[in-house]
Amino acid sequence: GQNIDQPTEMTATEGAIVQINCTYQTSGFNGLFWYQQHAGEAPTFLSYNVLDGLEEKGRFSSFLSRSKGYSYLLLKELQMKDSASYLCAVVDSNYQLIWGAGTKLIIKP
Amino acid sequence: DGGITQSPKYLFRKEGQNVTLSCEQNLNHDAMYWYRQDPGQGLRLIYYSQIVNDFQKGDIAEGYSVSREKKESFPLTVTSAQKNPTAFYLCATGQGDTGELFFGEGSRLTVL
Numbered sequence: 001g002q003n004i005d006q007p008t009e010m011t012a013t014e015g016a017i018v019q020i021n022c023t024y025q026t027s028g029f030n031g032l033f034w035y036q037q038h039a040g041e042a043p044t045f046l047s048y049n050v051l052d053g054l055e056e057k058g059r060f061s062s063f064l065s066r067s068k069g070y071s072y073l074l075l076k077e078l079q080m081k082d083s084a085s086y087l088c089a090v091v092d093s094n095y096q097l098i099w100g101a102g103t104k105l106i107i108k109p
Numbered sequence: 110d111g112g113i114t115q116s117p118k119y120l121f122r123k124e125g126q127n128v129t130l131s132c133e134q135n136l137n138h139d140a141m142y143w144y145r146q147d148p149g150q151g152l153r154l155i156y157y158s159q160i161v162n163d164f165q166k167g168d169i170a171e172g173y174s175v176s177r178e179k180k181e182s183f184p185l186t187v188t189s190a191q192k193n194p195t196a197f198y199l200c201a202t203g204q205g206d207t208g209e210l211f212f213g214e215g216s217r218l219t220v221l
Contacts, residue, residue: 004151031207042199042212043152050207087151091208099151 002026004100006088011106012078020073020086020103028093034062034073035087037102043087046073075105083107112136115200115213122187122194122220130185130216132200140203141183142210145169145196152199158183187218195220 004024012018024032031050035043047055049064049071061074073086088100113134122128132141140159144152154167158177172191177183187194197217201210 008149033209040197040215040217042214043210044212045209048207048209089152095208096154097152097208097210099153101149101151 002090002092002098004088004090004098006086006100006103008101009104009106011108012075014078014080014107014109016078017074017076018078018105020075020088020105022071022073022088022100024069024071024088024090024098024100026090026092026098029066030091030093030095032062032064032071032091033087033089033097034071035089037085037087039084046086078107080107080109113200113202113211113213115198115216118214118216120216120218122218124220125189127186127188128218130187130198130200130218132183132185132213133181134183134200134202134213135181136202136204136211137180138202138204138211139180141177142201142203143167143173143175143183143185144199144201146199146215147196155185155198194218 006022034046037043047062054063059076064071085102085104087102089097116131142157143155153169155173156175158164174186199215200213203210
């Protein structure tokens, strides 16, 4: 079966750095997405990785290792508004998105 | 503004009633999707459509129905056959090589 694992919840301090991990086992791989979702709202796109390595976009970076079936989202200089759920999703061999359950990130002052 | 509009945002229904959730887009995207989101679970695909007048079942299609008569519209009907319909429903559109999805604001359905 297909499986994506993320921690259920993480807590971090305002101004700090946090890394949210995602491991996957899917039938094929055609890319990995990270989305941010505030409570009761729609997910919004953060990043897309299809090749190994680090993609940096402002305070957010995303890393992919296809051989390890592993990705992480790195958030720097945390702000209170970063409190949200972060969803990892993999594009499988049929170009369908397989979603993780999401990681709820709590930012404390 | 370009975007995806879902309505209603909140909906209450009695058991045994069918309800229809609306999803309209003006992004000119070919593909449209309906997902269900429950606490502690990933998004689960209900139905999707790659082109007008064609749609496919997703992983949890039982108790749901859709239509795609226009490119802009992809309504979802939650029928009385759906045993546990209380959930947050998300409509999305997609276009392009990467498979990136764009989401509506969601509709929260509560069965009383």
